[in-house]
Amino acid sequence: MTRSDDLPKAVPAMWRLCRLGYQHEPRLLVFAFVMTLLAAIPDALLALWLKILADGVLSGDRRAILIAAAGMAVSVTATWFLRTLSARISRRFRDRVTIMLEAHVARLQATVATIAHHERRDYLDRLSVLRKQVFVLDHMYMSLFSTCGWLLRLGVTVALLMSIHPVLALLVVFALPTVISSSWRPGVERETEEQNAAHQRLADHLFRTATTPAPGKDVRVTGIGPDLVASRRREWERWYAPIAAARWTSAGWHAAAWAVFGAAYVGAVLLVASGLHGSVGDVLLILAAGARLSSYIGATVGEIGFLRGIWLDGSRRLVWLEDYAASFDAEADLPVPSRLVDGIRLQGVSFAYAGSDKLALDNVELDLPAGRVIAVVGENGAGKSTLVKLIAKLYEPTAGRILLDGQPLNRMPAEAWRDRIAGAFQDFFRFEFLARHSVGLGDLARLDDEPAVAAAVVRAGADDVVDRLEDGLDTQLGSTWPGGAEISFGQWQKLALARGFMRDQPLLLVLDEPTAALDAETEHALFERYAAAARDSTDGRITILVSHRFSTVRMADLIVVLDGARLVETGTHDELMALGGQYAELYRIQAAAYR
Numbered sequence: 217m218t219r220s221d222d223l224p225k226a227v228p229a230m231w232r233l234c235r236l237g238y239q240h241e242p243r244l245l246v247f248a249f250v251m252t253l254l255a256a257i258p259d260a261l262l263a264l265w266l267k268i269l270a271d272g273v274l275s276g277d278r279r280a281i282l283i284a285a286a287g288m289a290v291s292v293t294a295t296w297f298l299r300t301l302s303a304r305i306s307r308r309f310r311d312r313v314t315i316m317l318e319a320h321v322a323r324l325q326a327t328v329a330t331i332a333h334h335e336r337r338d339y340l341d342r343l344s345v346l347r348k349q350v351f352v353l354d355h356m357y358m359s360l361f362s363t364c365g366w367l368l369r370l371g372v373t374v375a376l377l378m379s380i381h382p383v384l385a386l387l388v389v390f391a392l393p394t395v396i397s398s399s400w401r402p403g404v405e406r407e408t409e410e411q412n413a414a415h416q417r418l419a420d421h422l423f424r425t426a427t428t429p430a431p432g433k434d435v436r437v438t439g440i441g442p443d444l445v446a447s448r449r450r451e452w453e454r455w456y457a458p459i460a461a462a463r464w465t466s467a468g469w470h471a472a473a474w475a476v477f478g479a480a481y482v483g484a485v486l487l488v489a490s491g492l493h494g495s496v497g498d499v500l501l502i503l504a505a506g507a508r509l510s511s512y513i514g515a516t517v518g519e520i521g522f523l524r525g526i527w528l529d530g531s532r533r534l535v536w537l538e539d540y541a542a543s544f545d546a547e548a549d550l551p552v553p554s555r556l557v558d559g560i561r562l563q564g565v566s567f568a569y570a571g572s573d574k575l576a577l578d579n580v581e582l583d584l585p586a587g588r589v590i591a592v593v594g595e596n597g598a599g600k601s602t603l604v605k606l607i608a609k610l611y612e613p614t615a616g617r618i619l620l621d622g623q624p625l626n627r628m629p630a631e632a633w634r635d636r637i638a639g640a641f642q643d644f645f646r647f648e649f650l651a652r653h654s655v656g657l658g659d660l661a662r663l664d665d666e667p668a669v670a671a672a673v674v675r676a677g678a679d680d681v682v683d684r685l686e687d688g689l690d691t692q693l694g695s696t697w698p699g700g701a702e703i704s705f706g707q708w709q710k711l712a713l714a715r716g717f718m719r720d721q722p723l724l725l726v727l728d729e730p731t732a733a734l735d736a737e738t739e740h741a742l743f744e745r746y747a748a749a750a751r752d753s754t755d756g757r758i759t760i761l762v763s764h765r766f767s768t769v770r771m772a773d774l775i776v777v778l779d780g781a782r783l784v785e786t787g788t789h790d791e792l793m794a795l796g797g798q799y800a801e802l803y804r805i806q807a808a809a810y811r
């Protein structure tokens with residue numbers, strides 16, 4: 217499957233979502249649909265009972281009067297009964313389908329093989345609209361059913377009008393402008409929203425920055441509170457002004473379309489009353505059915521507009537996300553090796569972040585031998601984290617390839633490769649769960665495996681953190697939760713490290729400055745332990761260590777020096793010192809600072 221930036225077509229996307237609903241709730245879906253159709257019929261027949269009644273009264277036909285009265289009674293009762301029943305079934309269906317869709321979207325977003333979709337501006341805007349739409353997607357099944365119900369009413373009404381004279385069917389043609397304007401409006405409005413979504417995202421971001429606890433300290437120290445509020449207001453205006461303008465323009469066209477239908481309706485009534493010399497019953501029928509026709513068309517086009525505006529749009533975004541997520545696995549036809557023999561090789565690897573022309577890695581050629589400890593050094597922004605993230609398959613190289621024992625990594629499933637990766641990153645996340653789960657989710661299958669969690673805690677040197685928690689591993693983390701404990705940044709970092717150590721047989725151990733908050737000696741001691749474990753492993757485990765501390769770096773088997781996205785030096789500490797290049801200079805500067 218190839219990866220496309222375009223949204224998929226609307227109707228196939230809608231069909232896929234219908235199938236998704238049917239897979240999860242087949243009975244409720246069919247039942248809700250049939251009930252909506254049944255509820256539509258009695259209401260549409262009221263105009264017919266009115267005509268029979270009028271003609272019966274004028275001709276003194278008691279039987280016709282009784283039929284009309286009974287028909288009306290049944291119609292009114294059945295309309296109420298079927299609508300009530302259909303509403304209850306629909307609510308049940310919607311509740312269940314909402315939970316299913318929310319879970320589906322969350323799972324898709326969380327499991328896309330790379331994290332590029334969290335950073336590409338165009339994808340972010342697309343996903344931010346989908347995140348809001350997913351909570352209303354359940355209405356959309358209802359909207360689809362209702363559209364079918366309104367179309368059925370419309371069909372019955374047109375048949376009744378044609379029973380007076382076939383030419384009256386033309387009334388529908390005059391309603392077409394309203395259909396066109398209704399289906400055109402939401403698309404235009406949504407496009408304007410998407411074009412301006414970045415302003416809304418920025419407004420949301422500024423609002424969160426001004427109101428949430430995490431940035432609270434910086435906001436006060438810098439005094440940017442009032443600026444944040446003013447900037448938020450400005451961004452909101454920038455988002456809203458073009459949307460309001462688009463709404464006014466489309467409303468003007470819509471009103472004009474309704475004026476066309478209104479004129480045709482008046483003409484049709486006059487035609488039946490004078491031109492066709494219809495009976496009183498016929499005039500009542502055109503009055504009642506014609507008026508209903510306009511409300512049915514109004515409801516149908518309104519529903520179609522709703523369908524187009526949110527449902528079709530939402531389903532296209534959801535299907536795009538499904539295809540995007542699936543496109544990664546479709547390319548993955550090779551298994552991840554069970555052990556590394558040669559190691560990892562980067563061949564001419566270049567990478568630029570989405571939306572940036574600047575290369576974060578430029579034509580990197582590198583061999584990472586199996587069973588070795590490799591340190592990556594370089595100044596801030598040199599590309600160290602980017603290198604690690606590419607090897608962890610969080611991004612795909614823009615050019616070149618990465619080979620695992622000679623096999624291309626891009627043809628291996630991301631999930632299977634990540635199952636064999638352990639470690640931690642500098643920008644870790646604080647999972648505010650029980651301490652046991654915050655650590656245990658490093659290996660989901662062993663989330664509640666007490667000995668495994670305890671072993672990971674020891675491996676990461678985080679036992680002192682857990683010992684200080686009131687209920688040990690059963691302590692809730694995060695002070696905003698009942699009984700939750702707040703811990704320091706360094707303690708969070710140690711727990712993140714423990715989470716990274718949950719997998720005890722990794723092929724790749726990544727340590728991207730996960731110990732920056734710890735003191736140099738603790739970091740050194742920890743790394744010595746990991747390095748010893750890596751050298752003892754029998755599966756060719758590679759340990760990649762990113763650190764600014766040369767006291768730690770020097771013990772690595774191979775040191776890789778990056779500078780401005782390029783690989784400039786590789787070798788052992790002694791080799792690089794003998795070379796007298798960039799590494800030697802950086803090492804001397806740091807050693808002098810510690811003297």
Ligand SMILES: Nc1ncnc2c1ncn2[C@@H]1O[C@H](COP(=O)(O)OP(=O)(O)OP(=O)(O)O)[C@@H](O)[C@H]1O
Nearest residue numbers: 335569572576594595596597598599600601602603
């Ligand atoms: N998510 C991102 N989107 C766009 N550009 C990015 C992103 N992450 C990093 N960059 C850019 O890529 C370049 C390399 O960044 P990277 O994080 O790999 O550097 P680093 O060597 O790990 O730096 P540090 O020592 O500060 O962690 C930098 O110029 C940075 O601005």
